[in-house]
Amino acid sequence: MNTEIKQLLEALRQGQLSTEEVYLRLKMKPFEDVGYARVDLHRKLRQGAAEVIYGAGKTPKQLQGIVRSMKKNGEKRILITRLFEEGAEALKEAEGFTYYPEAKVGIIGDFPTPDGLGTIVVATGGTSDIPVAEEAALTAEILGNQVTRLYDVGVAGLHRTLAHLEELMSAKVVIAIAGMEGALASVIGGLVDCPVIAVPTSVGYGASFGGVSALLSMLNSCASGVSVVNIDNGFGAAYQASMINHISLV
Amino acid sequence: MNTEIKQLLEALRQGQLSTEEVYLRLKMKPFEDVGYARVDLHRKLRQGAAEVIYGAGKTPKQLQGIVRSMKKNGEKRILITRLFEEGAEALKEAEGFTYYPEAKVGIIGDFPTPDGLGTIVVATGGTSDIPVAEEAALTAEILGNQVTRLYDVGVAGLHRTLAHLEELMSAKVVIAIAGMEGALASVIGGLVDCPVIAVPTSVGYGASFGGVSALLSMLNSCASGVSVVNIDNGFGAAYQASMINHISLV
Amino acid sequence: MNTEIKQLLEALRQGQLSTEEVYLRLKMKPFEDVGYARVDLHRKLRQGAAEVIYGAGKTPKQLQGIVRSMKKNGEKRILITRLFEEGAEALKEAEGFTYYPEAKVGIIGDFPTPDGLGTIVVATGGTSDIPVAEEAALTAEILGNQVTRLYDVGVAGLHRTLAHLEELMSAKVVIAIAGMEGALASVIGGLVDCPVIAVPTSVGYGASFGGVSALLSMLNSCASGVSVVNIDNGFGAAYQASMINHISLV
Amino acid sequence: MNTEIKQLLEALRQGQLSTEEVYLRLKMKPFEDVGYARVDLHRKLRQGAAEVIYGAGKTPKQLQGIVRSMKKNGEKRILITRLFEEGAEALKEAEGFTYYPEAKVGIIGDFPTPDGLGTIVVATGGTSDIPVAEEAALTAEILGNQVTRLYDVGVAGLHRTLAHLEELMSAKVVIAIAGMEGALASVIGGLVDCPVIAVPTSVGYGASFGGVSALLSMLNSCASGVSVVNIDNGFGAAYQASMINHISLV
Amino acid sequence: MNTEIKQLLEALRQGQLSTEEVYLRLKMKPFEDVGYARVDLHRKLRQGAAEVIYGAGKTPKQLQGIVRSMKKNGEKRILITRLFEEGAEALKEAEGFTYYPEAKVGIIGDFPTPDGLGTIVVATGGTSDIPVAEEAALTAEILGNQVTRLYDVGVAGLHRTLAHLEELMSAKVVIAIAGMEGALASVIGGLVDCPVIAVPTSVGYGASFGGVSALLSMLNSCASGVSVVNIDNGFGAAYQASMINHISLV
């Protein structure tokens, strides 16, 4: 697959390029030219998926610049996470831009037709976890996944969780989002046999310590098949879930 | 009820005691003599219940001394918690002594006939929590409670929990004991409508931090009606559960 | 008591409903229809008690919607905790609504006649703990309990605590609320022989760490019969206290 | 699929069973009988996979009992994690038992032919992480996965990591195991486009705090597609990796 | 008081020493020679008091060497804290040596006649705190203080504390030693009007975190006049208490 390097070497062999030229090009090129082509692709998503911008800490001007440059490069779908009002305001002129204020997500372009293996369930313990859940759900959707939202199915009312066994059990991946004591991940992890990606949220007060209690709870889950991402990191969970749902079959 | 003080005052009024004598006796007596008689009783249990010794950090000799002195004072039932092998060895000669090595509990005297309002359920998430659970169960029994043990009913196998709904729902108090992520307390708290006393255990590894994860999880329980005691404190949970189960009806 | 299920089965037996209809209704209904009727009741309070809404993180509009729907369902008493100004403003039109700004509590409907076994004492260490205490006291009252408020009886002026021995000792449950070093729970726990539910508060500065010091202090209480709820969780303490005070005697 | 319930209802309709009998059977059965049959399967692995025993905290006798009972039930492959010398000694008589002392893993039965989609790479930062890695690798293998071991490829010698780009990039899942600063997960996460499951280890000293530094590092990974399990939890990572590698394609 | 420097300068002025000689001696001498004589005394105790050796981490041989050297220098009283069995064994030949195993304290020489302003009270919450208390008490005594020991007067049995009001109130300083929730310091601080030095101990389990809970509790004491030393630092508390009790009146 490293055809480019081979071409370089071939051109050298045939005298079309000098040793110095080949040496320089081997050295000056981006890393992937030396045979690690996929390196450069590490943040690229599969064909048809969106490019991602982490909006937090970027000025409106910076955001405009990055979006403009991406569009010039032919990007059709762009996902901007942690995009606050001010930034959204600056991008509202961009063609095809939609802002989802609850999720603090901006999306440029239309959603692709889902092409994953199956459905990703995004479940939350309470209603206060919904902003994180929407970040996850929109991320999964823009990456080409079918998403089922199960919100406010926390374990304090276990029948609410159990009422959705059907959806939970037919999922390819479940993203379990909860604050406070974070027990949702363990209960779902005990019910399903697909991977569960747990997202602790900063919902709670007192000894919830901004999501630390939920985080620890999820890390210690007695259910097998549960892994965890950072507090409030709906995007990260959805990104990995999409990877799983789009696992290459070859 | 402060008849003693009244008698003192009356004796003064009648000239049987001098002002100085009464003053001195008011001052020198233990606190409870001044009308707060129950103060002295604060560690006493109801009629028929056991006296309690916290065994940890006491030498075999000290334990022997304390037990001897209690027996001389007429105590018939003595509960010794955190009693390690060495201490148990020292007490094995004491009449009526039984040692429960798993629970690290020693008991002198026989168990009383249960006289509480109903049953206390002691439930654990896993088998490793059983030593703490046995400390709780034996404490509750020596304090005169009917105890139902539900061990290894953790939420990772939710059907195990649900299989015992009957017992859980007919309890007067449930003691929910779990390590790792401690989700048992929330799930049970969401199922029953009696008080749940949660006991985090030090069972687990890594980010369980010796029970801290379970403790935080339980403190943040989204289920109402759950309170928490110290890590591994089976005794404390059972003591309060017994108080509730023996609540005075007048 | 599962009369509804029995009626369904009976209707099936008598040919009034088809097997499919009965199966569907068993399946579609909330969980309790399958024989776990009390499950659905887990957040319901006893007859005559209030329904509870956790106000934090709900928009004024959401609050209005929830209240409207509850009223439509015949709820006469609604307790809304953590209800901030804005939310209270939105509900002020609701019939029978009263707002308690200090406690951040809204109540719809009148207080029921107390029907518990006895009195719940709500005690605080200082005046700054009063908002948490009022959340507890109002919760207990709307749930049908007689409440005695003992505010600012902290242990730094021990005579203030001791001056109320009478009330403390005649309580069925004591809710001990304190920030800073949280010693109140231990001192009261050493004085009374009823359950003490300790509520650490975020009152303090520096090494109080937003209530963590008080929380740890209370978890380590050397007094038996003390359990703990989350920092500032006056509602949770009162809810459990009410459960104890309304313990079913059968 | 709830044919059993339907049969019950049908029997009622046809008068073969009384209403009471049907009601009782609906109520008394284990949970899964009511249509949630897969609940019971939550810890079962796919066809052909092994049953799992968590060995820590189980006595040799308990281990023998559990294994005997499983074998009686026809289990052919059993994986015992956290199995210490003493326990292994007790099981050495069991037919087909092999003990892997470094990984503290015992396996009964032979390894299945790998049937996953592709390869799981197990990579470690250093040689001290190998015990955790072996727990992961053996778990993955007994669950039917092809495993590639890349040990001691930590980022302090970046060329060591990069020398294995080929293997890393052709994996279906990478399990990145590292102690100390845990940077391996981020570097690998930035190189591959499959899911990375990060396992912090307790390797290190001083401010590594028994694996907490590596854990935090991994949770904060700036690379997308990384999720995390508990410190030293090689089993958990492999279990989820196997789920991903065996994702059902329908 | 800097007579030495003045003599140097005078000798220079009178031509007895050259400028260079004086300059050199000013520069080469130990720091205290330049007028800060007390610097060197900072670890010296008042006349008649003992020299202190911190025994932890010193080998038996090192201890023997230090003691021999001190004795050669005329020290009559030596206090060795944190002196474990092995070290005590090595010193038992030293003239006038006594070992206090509970307190892990060794003392060489006899106790001085108390010469402080009054009495130092050493109070503990429980019996397990006694080793720390004895370190404090012996330190105070060897430094020339009258000590009153009040052990096991913890607040869970408040009458035990109050029974000693007389002693507490007539103290010049109170050293309040407690583990677990450390409430003793606050309660005593609220009763007396002399300085209270609080010593948290590592007594406890679970969420006592090796004394951290008691430490935080004491730092947050709502009683004025309480300061705190390190966990288990009986020596430090007694050292400062002795300073206060020996405050110079000029």
Added chain:
Amino acid sequence: MNTEIKQLLEALRQGQLSTEEVYLRLKMKPFEDVGYARVDLHRKLRQGAAEVIYGAGKTPKQLQGIVRSMKKNGEKRILITRLFEEGAEALKEAEGFTYYPEAKVGIIGDFPTPDGLGTIVVATGGTSDIPVAEEAALTAEILGNQVTRLYDVGVAGLHRTLAHLEELMSAKVVIAIAGMEGALASVIGGLVDCPVIAVPTSVGYGASFGGVSALLSMLNSCASGVSVVNIDNGFGAAYQASMINHISLV
């Protein structure tokens, strides 16, 4: 000294009061009437000193009410700590009121003539610690102490510390106030032979954790004679320092 009780008893003996009347008065009175008169005095300062109000968390109205009531009771000097702008505004009409905005301290009445044994030095590591230092200095002054302020004498410029050896060494107590690494307490503790009360401040950023680093540093001081109060607690340090400086000589 319990003349009041004696008078009561005498009146009873002489028939001027009935037994019931005396009993009632013994019971209804504040605690000190029963012989623990000093209890009530625990927050009272010596003759001539000020009464203290902790201003934080009190509304302007509450502050006005408390001050009015104290003045009615004859208090001439009142110290109000943690008094923010709004509260100060509400009290500015009070006779003799002065507000110290930097220290957030309000004082009613004039400063007393110092009557302690000697001088209290208030030293800070940097200029940012001055607000805490002024709280300490003003507290000490209103309690009747001579105060020497040594500000910005931190150890990073050791000559600044050493330049004040004279003042440090002639102090009766030193209050060492520092944020960041809090080394000032150790350095001063190593120089002087009077008690040092260390006050960590929340000055710093990053890993200073709001004063925790300084707090830990001070608790671990290798200098003897150092004790510590809560972060930013200038008042508490000065209060104890004043106790020491006013130690009763009988």
Added chain:
Amino acid sequence: MNTEIKQLLEALRQGQLSTEEVYLRLKMKPFEDVGYARVDLHRKLRQGAAEVIYGAGKTPKQLQGIVRSMKKNGEKRILITRLFEEGAEALKEAEGFTYYPEAKVGIIGDFPTPDGLGTIVVATGGTSDIPVAEEAALTAEILGNQVTRLYDVGVAGLHRTLAHLEELMSAKVVIAIAGMEGALASVIGGLVDCPVIAVPTSVGYGASFGGVSALLSMLNSCASGVSVVNIDNGFGAAYQASMINHISLV
């Protein structure tokens, strides 16, 4: 070099000054007069370098005063760190003042010609780390160093880091600045053979804990030759880097 002291002594010897005068001047002078001249210089930078003011917590007025006084003393270059808008506004009139708002740095005077041994590389993981990096870069420049800025070269896109190997490897010191998981320091530390000073930043969310995760990661770096400064302390890193780059060769 202590010519001043020698002059004093000489003047004494020659009778130009009395013993008392010389004694007084030795004592009253700053510490360095007694032979520790460099002490006073500890915050002075090499010839030609800038004086430093830590702007945080200083009022605009204080800043003006300090700058005025420094200028009067002949300082030509002044670096003011943590200088917020308000303070910058107050200094804008000062001659030669420039404000760098992103870095929150103010500089008075022109930049010196670099005179260090080589180049200092300032590298950041992401764009959000740039403010800290600019504080470092400007500090290094005003102290006379050649600086190469390598921003946004984080390890999640390893080719970005590797693309700058040339610059990294020719540096005398590298300052590696990163938030989140802080892996940049380890990767760079593994690539270069000059000292790496790591600066954790508070960039991140959730379990980044305001920079603690990056801090711990850097402290545990498996690469040799890495040391760490406080979170966000760009100045401190640059100051030490400049020391290294200006190491005296004699």
Added chain:
Amino acid sequence: MNTEIKQLLEALRQGQLSTEEVYLRLKMKPFEDVGYARVDLHRKLRQGAAEVIYGAGKTPKQLQGIVRSMKKNGEKRILITRLFEEGAEALKEAEGFTYYPEAKVGIIGDFPTPDGLGTIVVATGGTSDIPVAEEAALTAEILGNQVTRLYDVGVAGLHRTLAHLEELMSAKVVIAIAGMEGALASVIGGLVDCPVIAVPTSVGYGASFGGVSALLSMLNSCASGVSVVNIDNGFGAAYQASMINHISLV
């Protein structure tokens, strides 16, 4: 300098190697072959210096194997850190092996003649810090540095620190090693104008938290020019100090 690659390319151009051969060799070689030659050297020390083995967690057999292989490769000097008794025993046969039990360091080969710019001072606060200091000193010496040991010069006896100003001030780098409150780094940092590398040690008890207090103290040092390494990491400090002392002058 990439002569090897150039030779490869040249060989290709001249037809001595085929395109495939060159491509393969470019790909198969270690990373450094592609132009990043120094990459492989990252753990190599300057000419004449020692190779380093981290002994902790390596079995005696592994150690023997690694040493044998290194010797075969011509290494003359090998430094083995964290080498415990058992490992040292296994290596004692190796030619030129010396074991330093206090420092837990093994050295194979003789010490090189110091060739750095100047002296590295290794200073400790107390005697218990000496093992860490010896690890640092031996590391520095084997890497070719002149080392001055200043042990037990802690700030509680400031004159002890100041007595060594001469040595401190003439150092090229100071390694400041201290446990407990770690103030030594700040005091030295304030005295010298060369880089100070601070090493917190786990010496202490109670709130020293295994070195965390010293670590935080050092990170918050108010002295400029101080950076920090991991707790007890004497090796790391010496390694960086040696880098500084051997800074390349071109």
